[in-house]
Amino acid sequence: MLIATWNVNSIRTRLDHVERWLDEFSPDLLCLQETKVDDQFFPKKPFESKGYKVSFYGQKSYNGVALISRHDIQDVRFGFSGELKNDKDIERFNDQKRVISALINEIRVVNLYVPNGSALNSEKYSYKIEWLKCLKRYLKQQALRDEPLCILGDFNIALEARDIHNPERLTGGIMASEAERQALKDVLGERLKDIFRVFEQEKNHWSWWDYRSGAWARDSGWRIDHIYLCEELIKNAKSCVIDKKERAMEKPSDHAPVLVDINWPPEELDDSSTEFNYN
């Protein structure tokens, strides 16, 4: 099962890119962030005509998440209220459309657009920290159902020095501060692991390059788009890569897609393979 995440920075502006990309990779599931479109205007026809099911949770101008899936999209849950009914912060977070989750091919997929945070002294930064704490409560509720879990999206956080082009200068700042990193680690707990780091230990693998300051030309990137898997999925994962070439296209998103390939549902050993187990 091929699963991808991509912050497209407006689905309507990037529609041609996304369609071409789907033809190239033919993923089972593509999770989008920053669709920047109200649900009534989401362009679902182009995806349906390729055989994909579509589910989305968006708003005008900002935020917005979507699921583009070859499998049925079951038990769709929108926002934090998809899991939390009486949470103290539900009112506070419901107006920004950043969370969509569904059961797809028997995997609970949680597609996230984590708040950017703007700057350490900003109200948006404390919003980001509180939002991550709410996400932790959200996942605790989800865990009661004991589903295989994949959470992915734009996390707007680089967890380690090797995830930033210039850690000496940037560590401690926005997207690399201790409080953000700890809040994300608290969300992940012991249950979820970054599948990209299972396969790749080196630095210089980025998923986002700022449009400003010639960041792409200087390869000044960050790895802030992540795919986290539970142990059952980790042990069946075959690869995880960033499709960097997408950032080099004309009029690109500032983010590149990230893909994970999982042997799912797991192929079981057939009877013939046990015949040779004589001990």
Added chain:
DNA sequence: ATGTCGAAATCGTTTCGA
């Protein structure tokens, strides 16, 4: 390097967010 994008309103130039 507040140097570029995308979207919307204040409408074709400015603002906000990233």
